[in-house]
Amino acid sequence: MATADPTEPLLTLLLSLSLSFIAYALTSHLVPLLGPHLVDKGLAGRDMLKEGFKRKEDLKEGEELQGELLPEATGVIGASVYILLLSLFAPLPYLSHLLPTSLTSSLSALPGLNMTALLSNAVGSTTEPTHLVDLDTSLVFPHHSFATYLASLLSLLIATFLGFMDDLFDIRWRFKLPIPLIASVPLLVTYAAGHGITDIVLPKVFGLRELLGAAGTSGVVHLGPLYYLYMSMLSTFCTNSINILAGVNGVEVGQALLIALSISINDLLYLTFSLPSGQTFGVGLARGSTELSDRHLFSLYFMLPLVGVCAGLLRWNWYPARSFIGDTFCYFSGMAFATVGILGHFSKTLLLFFLPQIVNFIYSTPQLFGILPCPRHRLPRLQEETGLLGCSWSALDGREGRLGRGLLEVLAFFRLVDIIAHTNLTLLNLLLVLRGPMREDRLTMELMGLQAMGSAVAFAVRYAGAGWFYDGGRR
């Protein structure tokens, strides 16, 4: 029977890879096709880091904005492709539960043909009428798993829908901040319904356990409702942290692509795949736990098509960009990461894959929270004479106060900022401070390099280092 079928992870992987490929093909086909329609509706912008672009304030009287209008918010195309694919193929992972037992058993009698047979049934091309839902009552439908699937799609679609509204109508900051919180409600209820664990295990360092009076020596703290607060913040963080590490062609999509790949690799570590011949391969960190391997299979099923969508968008968003992805993409991809992190029960591992985003966020706080002046755009500046990107600067206007000045001096001491005007506090500018001016695509590549290194560190901390901070045996 289906749940016990050892070839299931392999079938799901193959199905997911196919969806990923279709997602890539559709996205990369549709972006140039639908782009002009976005431009028609005012979803368009000029590339600020290309020759000839002038900011509005630099224009002479009578002078018009130059540079080609490129489609904005193509992220909505990628997100639509993703959600429609995953909705249309929603029955497939559950097909073995929806088909009558007799059919399922005859299918498993044909090793190696399962996939083809399942797929052909799904599109109704069998010659014998398959009486769908002639259910043997012993075949219990996995309602919780299906609810998880639906909640994920619903959260993603809410985020995408509201993100698109933001791109279209330019929603004010105070109205858009709660968007990820609203979108995560279905996730949180599903988490709660799955007997969600609201305990955290505190690390052994810093005397944290004693400080918080964690029960006995096990270091378990029961967070209760606070854990739900933590998870809502997670969706807000995933969404916005990608959005503020932006401004250069391909950099948002590039980050998301690498995060999605890192999560996929992490998922693969937990799975064991069986060939119809009986051979097995895989790292199998789940160590026989169906629950663990199911969760990571679920995560993989959502991440691989996201990789496809990102690749499709990147094709047109890479330097020199032919289209921009808009806030829609950040809402959509951020929510996708939060979803698998929450419902896959690996939110802390997820955060490890956000190292560059966390660094960028912390480095940005003085400007984000108004301790130092913050201009509307903090992206690097094009040096017209060389065609390279250099840092962008915020002039000190004397209003930055003692806290701001002190902070600048500390940063300057470590050569993390130049003072007079100071460079804007973003990871992209920091790269330019440390490594000098470079071409735009090179900067994106270097940031993606950082992201990949971050993931390597994440894997090291998660699997080699966890033993230092926690009592052994945590998976």
Place this chain on the structure above:
Amino acid sequence: MATADPTEPLLTLLLSLSLSFIAYALTSHLVPLLGPHLVDKGLAGRDMLKEGFKRKEDLKEGEELQGELLPEATGVIGASVYILLLSLFAPLPYLSHLLPTSLTSSLSALPGLNMTALLSNAVGSTTEPTHLVDLDTSLVFPHHSFATYLASLLSLLIATFLGFMDDLFDIRWRFKLPIPLIASVPLLVTYAAGHGITDIVLPKVFGLRELLGAAGTSGVVHLGPLYYLYMSMLSTFCTNSINILAGVNGVEVGQALLIALSISINDLLYLTFSLPSGQTFGVGLARGSTELSDRHLFSLYFMLPLVGVCAGLLRWNWYPARSFIGDTFCYFSGMAFATVGILGHFSKTLLLFFLPQIVNFIYSTPQLFGILPCPRHRLPRLQEETGLLGCSWSALDGREGRLGRGLLEVLAFFRLVDIIAHTNLTLLNLLLVLRGPMREDRLTMELMGLQAMGSAVAFAVRYAGAGWFYDGGRR
């Protein structure tokens, strides 16, 4: 415990009524506030049935279009309000399952206070920390019910999202026809997962049972996959049948409002409400079946907020309209009806509430299927001298063929059409043919009167007449 709590239907009804009121207040507040932003994005149109409007083809050279540009697609505002409310309040119907048993029992010890207590817990205003999800394992979470809830919201949001894309980008006919089909996939999987019944009972008349060889004398036919086809067609029908009975201020929203009310009344017939004092009231057609009463409670929970949204939209779409609702509304409301019909297992009763739409569709087929000429707009025509609406006409161009002519003669014989040019075949025109010219709001009222009469007939057929066609005892 919660499922056995007899006050539950009453609490759900009160909650749903509150949501309905909030939905009305928000929608009617937001439409005039956000309307100008829709106009900015080109989501705007002129009222074709008001003095001064001229069709493009009637304009003299150099003459410009007259009449105020009104916001189009305000349906997206109503739909967003509805979906966000039902997502945000998703935990509420399941709260008794998510809270620890101790808390639930202490709540039920306070009769009459349940609602307040439940609500205050939901927003976290209790002073004692409530350890959410400290689940007693005997309290089984109703995963299937929750999956049903999620699938409904997902289907609604897909329909709304794609409907809005249609309003924004004017999607071509062949791409928009499958929209309701795609949106209904989550519904169908959920239906299948709930051990969906794919049998239908044939009526005793017309020798249908003998013709189709229905099993024995019970008249049960096993439709299997065909039943899923029928349900997908249902969503297409609900969506498009409202869309083609349109063209006059308030007429689409008015229809939807009355259909939603009719379904709500039908749902109420199945429920029995218990007061904390122990008194019960209600028709109780469910006759003790928890399954039946749950389904109708579910349907009621989705219909009442829809009534609120429709009322809010109608306030600004009523004659003389200050805004138009767009295709988004028809996709959204049509999908909402299909959802409760499918997952509430009363799709045939649902169709009875669509009598005017069915008549309009059948009456329209000669024009829709090209047997008779069909102009782009078939809405009635304003008679400038009286300010009343009269029929609109399609001139016979000699290309209508023998079939078309024959059909016209038959229709004319029954005085259902006037020949030379013939009146456009819509229910609105038919009303004008039969009852003479009238003012626009009067026409909407008369159509709504027809809709109400249709519902009365539907109730009669369903509850008094079903015995004539079926063997007794069907619920």
